[in-house]
Amino acid sequence: GTSPSRRFNIALLPGDGVGPEVIAVAKDVLNLAASLEGIGFDYKEMPVGGAALDLTGVPLPDETLIAAKQSDAVLFGAIGGYKWDDNPKHLKPETGLLQLRKGLEVFANLRPATVFPQLVNASTLKREVAEGVDLMVVRELTGGIYFGQPRGFKTTENGEEIGFNTEVYAAHEIDRVARVAFENARKRQGRVCSVDKANVLEASMLWRKRVTAIAAEYPDVELSHMYVDNAAMQLIRNPKQFDTILTNNIFGDILSDAASMITGSIGMLPSASLRESGPGLFEPIHGSAPDIAGQDKANPLATVLSAAMLLKYGIGEESAAKRIEAAVLDTLERGFRTGDIYSAGCKLVGCKAMGEELLKSIESHK
Amino acid sequence: GTSPSRRFNIALLPGDGVGPEVIAVAKDVLNLAASLEGIGFDYKEMPVGGAALDLTGVPLPDETLIAAKQSDAVLFGAIGGYKWDDNPKHLKPETGLLQLRKGLEVFANLRPATVFPQLVNASTLKREVAEGVDLMVVRELTGGIYFGQPRGFKTTENGEEIGFNTEVYAAHEIDRVARVAFENARKRQGRVCSVDKANVLEASMLWRKRVTAIAAEYPDVELSHMYVDNAAMQLIRNPKQFDTILTNNIFGDILSDAASMITGSIGMLPSASLRESGPGLFEPIHGSAPDIAGQDKANPLATVLSAAMLLKYGIGEESAAKRIEAAVLDTLERGFRTGDIYSAGCKLVGCKAMGEELLKSIESHK
Ligand SMILES: CC(C)[C@H](C(=O)O)[C@@H](O)C(=O)O
Numbered sequence: 001g002t003s004p005s006r007r008f009n010i011a012l013l014p015g016d017g018v019g020p021e022v023i024a025v026a027k028d029v030l031n032l033a034a035s036l037e038g039i040g041f042d043y044k045e046m047p048v049g050g051a052a053l054d055l056t057g058v059p060l061p062d063e064t065l066i067a068a069k070q071s072d073a074v075l076f077g078a079i080g081g082y083k084w085d086d087n088p089k090h091l092k093p094e095t096g097l098l099q100l101r102k103g104l105e106v107f108a109n110l111r112p113a114t115v116f117p118q119l120v121n122a123s124t125l126k127r128e129v130a131e132g133v134d135l136m137v138v139r140e141l142t143g144g145i146y147f148g149q150p151r152g153f154k155t156t157e158n159g160e161e162i163g164f165n166t167e168v169y170a171a172h173e174i175d176r177v178a179r180v181a182f183e184n185a186r187k188r189q190g191r192v193c194s195v196d197k198a199n200v201l202e203a204s205m206l207w208r209k210r211v212t213a214i215a216a217e218y219p220d221v222e223l224s225h226m227y228v229d230n231a232a233m234q235l236i237r238n239p240k241q242f243d244t245i246l247t248n249n250i251f252g253d254i255l256s257d258a259a260s261m262i263t264g265s266i267g268m269l270p271s272a273s274l275r276e277s278g279p280g281l282f283e284p285i286h287g288s289a290p291d292i293a294g295q296d297k298a299n300p301l302a303t304v305l306s307a308a309m310l311l312k313y314g315i316g317e318e319s320a321a322k323r324i325e326a327a328v329l330d331t332l333e334r335g336f337r338t339g340d341i342y343s344a345g346c347k348l349v350g351c352k353a354m355g356e357e358l359l360k361s362i363e364s365h366k
Numbered sequence: 367g368t369s370p371s372r373r374f375n376i377a378l379l380p381g382d383g384v385g386p387e388v389i390a391v392a393k394d395v396l397n398l399a400a401s402l403e404g405i406g407f408d409y410k411e412m413p414v415g416g417a418a419l420d421l422t423g424v425p426l427p428d429e430t431l432i433a434a435k436q437s438d439a440v441l442f443g444a445i446g447g448y449k450w451d452d453n454p455k456h457l458k459p460e461t462g463l464l465q466l467r468k469g470l471e472v473f474a475n476l477r478p479a480t481v482f483p484q485l486v487n488a489s490t491l492k493r494e495v496a497e498g499v500d501l502m503v504v505r506e507l508t509g510g511i512y513f514g515q516p517r518g519f520k521t522t523e524n525g526e527e528i529g530f531n532t533e534v535y536a537a538h539e540i541d542r543v544a545r546v547a548f549e550n551a552r553k554r555q556g557r558v559c560s561v562d563k564a565n566v567l568e569a570s571m572l573w574r575k576r577v578t579a580i581a582a583e584y585p586d587v588e589l590s591h592m593y594v595d596n597a598a599m600q601l602i603r604n605p606k607q608f609d610t611i612l613t614n615n616i617f618g619d620i621l622s623d624a625a626s627m628i629t630g631s632i633g634m635l636p637s638a639s640l641r642e643s644g645p646g647l648f649e650p651i652h653g654s655a656p657d658i659a660g661q662d663k664a665n666p667l668a669t670v671l672s673a674a675m676l677l678k679y680g681i682g683e684e685s686a687a688k689r690i691e692a693a694v695l696d697t698l699e700r701g702f703r704t705g706d707i708y709s710a711g712c713k714l715v716g717c718k719a720m721g722e723e724l725l726k727s728i729e730s731h732k
């Protein structure tokens with residue numbers, strides 16, 4: 001046989017719930033699209049989240065982090081489930097994901113929110129408001145209140161319990177994620193809206209100051225600033241006003257989820273978490289959906305599109321990425337829908353069948 | 367003349383931008399509705415925000431805080447404007463508002479988000495999603511990251527700048543605002559959804575623990591918990607699922623603004639900030655709108671409805687409050703609209719004329 005001219009190591013972290021199902025589909029799709037471009041993969045599948053807790057007692061085993069670090073890119077499914085809901089913090093599946101992000105130092109989280117023309121009715125927003133939404137949230141992912149020290153619990157002198165966290169940003173943490181946002185905006189509509197709470201928080205004041213400074217390196221990109229409460233409103237009022245939204249870890253968590261819901265199809269949305277160099281982490285934005293796990297009902301498209309981001313942003317293989325993106329659109333165009341995006345007149349399929357349709361699409365567009 | 371049987375002292379803080387215009391209307395409406403119930407007011411008008419900065423050099427003069435503390439209730443307009451945008455933090459108009467909230471210790475901020483039947487089309491959400499939305503956000507207002515210590519800037523050993531804030535809650539701060547939410551839910555649909563980020567933040571873990579403990583005092587109220595990112599999504603997906611949302615200061619800032627935008631008419635929405643006893647603070651949720659200030663274009667209804675909340679929650683005069691609420695509905699029903707809520711077929715009026723229509727409504731329903 002022909003041996004692919006380019007080979008990459010992929011760490012595959014299926015995780016919990018629907019994770020394994022959507023990863024299985026994404027892997028097949030990734031393989032086919034890449035092979036047509038002469039790319040081959042070596043996979044290393046490793047446990048994370050609840051699956052890792054059950055197997056090893058921790059949500060991110062050292063072996064998993066090492067495999068991820070040694071890979072060219074990490075494809076991640078989803079984590080969490082009822083079983084581990086009451087675990088203490090260090091034994092929560094979520095903690096595994098946070099440790100993975102921190103361990104890989106993937107400080108820039110790219111979350112596109114795109115309204116697919118075929119799915120515009122799935123949005124709860126009026127058609128004229130939702131149609132054509134195409135924005136990118138660039139969320140800082142390894143700093144801020146998620147990781148800030150000191151944090152924890154204390155008992156005051158009068159015996160009262162206190163819980164505390166630290167929102168903290170250093171200039172270099174802001175600078176590097178701002179650059180990612182400006183670079184990205186350049187390839188888009190050239191507009192960055194930086195979101196903060198600089199009228200109240202010192203961490204946000206530094207954020208605004210540094211973003212403004214970095215903007216000077218990108219005179220071709222337009223920078224605006226918005227308070228986070230206003231941004232939450234504007235996403236609902238007129239999401240089309242946004243091109244690239246740059247924000248911190250916690251505001252990005254909230255706003256990227258709001259933005260994704262505006263599209264009406266969170267089962268469709270991928271994400272990429274990147275650093276300057278080194279392996280990126282690619283994951284659907286949806287969770288592990290334990291209620292439908294193992295029933296072949298999950299929508300694999302978010303993970304499939306995460307695999308496309310892996311090709312594009314992770315290993316610089318844009319042509320293979322385009323094959324996947326085109327297959328997703330073509331499959332939607334041909335009317336195939338999983339339950340979460342189903343509407344009357346479409347063809348209801350399960351996770352696997354959706355995968356097969358994607359493969360057919362790729363095959364037929366060789 | 368007859369002298370009213372009950373008299374109250376009201377501190378009137380018009381502030382900046384459209385603040386004075388909407389306060390003038392609200393005062394007239396308040397006076398008429400209250401007089402019909404045998405209530406009289408003594409007003410003390412004091413500067414705050416940018417107006418106070420220009421007059422006294424600080425955004426909350428001591429005299430203003432003293433007048434507010436000595437009043438039975440505070441009616442507040444709006445603050446802020448381009449002129450003071452680049453002021454350092456301690457000289458920002460917003461700082462005056464934060465100092466006022468802290469000075470009055472009004473720890474519970476009630477923000478109703480109601481879709482008025484006459485205005486359902488103003489929402490960017492589909493009619494069937496927006497129609498009938500009637501929720502209340504109870505936001506903790508004097509704690510958390512807004513006021514937490516330590517905060518500020520530092521230069522690290524290698525000369526790098528750092529900005530930091532502290533998200534901190536003590537048990538008693540959570541307990542007291544939780545009680546307000548549960549009491550409120552009792553008078554509504556009896557459901558509290560507490561919003562936090564307990565999968566990541568220690569401050570949220572304590573929040574969840576205390577709210578759960580306080581819930582035991584209210585066996586008739588149903589308690590659920592939701593992560594803040596999911597809450598932002600659910601507000602867009604299906605806002606009708608919520609009755610009372612209980613959350614911390616920063617999440618409440620974001621979610622209450624999102625909720626208000628869902629109604630499509632933020633020019634309509636009031637707020638009340640309360641403590642166990644002592645004067646409450648009543649203010650529209652909208653800002654000072656410097657672009658339309660002084661043009662008689664502002665929508666006074668949010669401030670008028672804040673005056674109704676003052677009557678109901680501030681001084682326990684529910685009948686007078688009902689007169690105002692009925693007048694607002696009646697005036698909308700009669701087709702009067704300021705520009706922000708105008709739609710074809712309605713009668714476009716300015717701020718003052720809207721006030722006159724409200725007075726007519728109250729008069730004609732004596
Ligand atoms: C699972 C959770 C820790 C995570 C986060 O808060 O970052 C998730 O909400 C996300 O946005 O990827």
Ligand SMILES: CC(C)[C@H](C(=O)O)[C@@H](O)C(=O)O
Pocket residue numbers: 199200229460463464619
């Ligand atoms: C003006 C600002 C400080 C304030 C806040 O963040 O609390 C405002 O957004 C609000 O919600 O009342």
